[in-house]
Amino acid sequence: MAWTSKPKNLATTDTVGHVSSDPNIIGRVPANTSVRFTPLDLYGATARCSHLSFVNPSISTAESDTVKKLVEPHVDDISHDFAILASADKLKDFVKSYFTGTVATGLAYLAMINESYVWSDHFENAGGGKANHTRKPDFVFGGHGVGVALMESKGSRSGTLAGFDRDVLDGYTSQIEPHLGSTVGGAVATHGYCIGAWLKSTTKAELRVHYTKVPATPGGTGARPPLATIQRHNFATAFSLAHSPQLGAELRLGESRYSRIGFLRTHWRGRYWLTYIGLGMSDLRRYVELDFELLYFFGMNASSLPWRGPLIFAVEETVAVAALRTFLGRDRSSGAEEVSPLEEGVRRAAGEHRGEEDGEGAVFPDGLAILDRARIKLKFEPVFWDVRAARLLL
Structure with a gap:
């Protein structure tokens, strides 16, 4: 089997x-x-x-x-x-x-x-x-x-x-x-x-x-190392998977040429998740602007969207907001601020205590998830990240 x-x-x-x-x-x-x-x-x-x-x-x-x-x-x-x-x-x-x-x-x-x-x-x-x-x-x-x-x-x-x-x-x-x-x-x-x-x-x-191996006489300061650069590159990869290569590249650079960035928001296992489902930046903007009210009314059900395969990537919303604010927001500083990992309790709730999963999805500690839409009836709504205000607009 x-x-x-x-x-x-x-x-x-x-x-x-x-x-x-x-x-x-x-x-x-x-x-x-x-x-x-x-x-x-x-x-x-x-x-x-x-x-x-x-x-x-x-x-x-x-x-x-x-x-x-x-x-x-x-x-x-x-x-x-x-x-x-x-x-x-x-x-x-x-x-x-x-x-x-x-x-x-x-x-x-x-x-x-x-x-x-x-x-x-x-x-x-x-x-x-x-x-x-x-x-x-x-x-x-x-x-x-x-x-x-x-x-x-x-x-x-x-x-x-x-x-x-x-x-x-x-x-x-x-x-x-x-x-x-x-x-x-x-x-x-x-x-x-x-x-x-x-x-x-x-x-x-x-x-x-x-x-x-840990040396017999430990050296080093034991101080917490700066992780902001590694985090920046990590989220560049995560958003490249869940959104677009363009957003991934902008996160690496720390700046965007857009004032608003479109996402599709869905609810799964008690949390909100942001994705893009493989559409290009201009495609989603045009798709949403032409039929915004219709899409919002119908909750952007899966059958109405041009899906490209059963598996999609998404980033948990609170982590996504923290990462975008830190590495793309107007108040970003040299990357000194860091993003906290997704709480283990959230990961367990999403994965049903890991070991009893029904195959709907998997969540990684940085907030990235892979979801099998063939097993989940997901509904979506368009949301936007306002780059200048550094906040999510519903």
């Missing part, structure tokens, strides 16, 4: 710590030995990790649906443990490579948010690191109380476990370790992880993790 709803567990079966003598490197031991996730958790994670630059939301949601259709038949909906079934062996080589790499990256992302990291972006977008080292990690992560970490993901469904462990070790020593202690995304990267997803078993996949 194809994987449509069953929450899965993925255990970390091996961790290897690496010591550094650099006083700026603090280190952090992984706190969890397993991660639990649903199909939409994984599909949403793979989409947000797949694109280095901005991409139209209609493409991203289609890509999420593509990953869904690719992975779903090769994972069962019965067992508690995550594993790729033997049926995936019949995929062509180039598809196998995409399949494995995409799944491994999504799993690594889920492992990081399971460790209380909230905001992230591609290392290249965040900027920094050691310029004389050409090999770089995949991502930079940040979170209150956990600092700033670099992350590289690896994945394999072939070869030997010993050989894969060497690859994970090399990922840490060649792509993580050289950049530790340097400034990345406006803050010092104090530690890092290379997370390997060993996917060869058809009954139980596993994670193999190399990490920065």
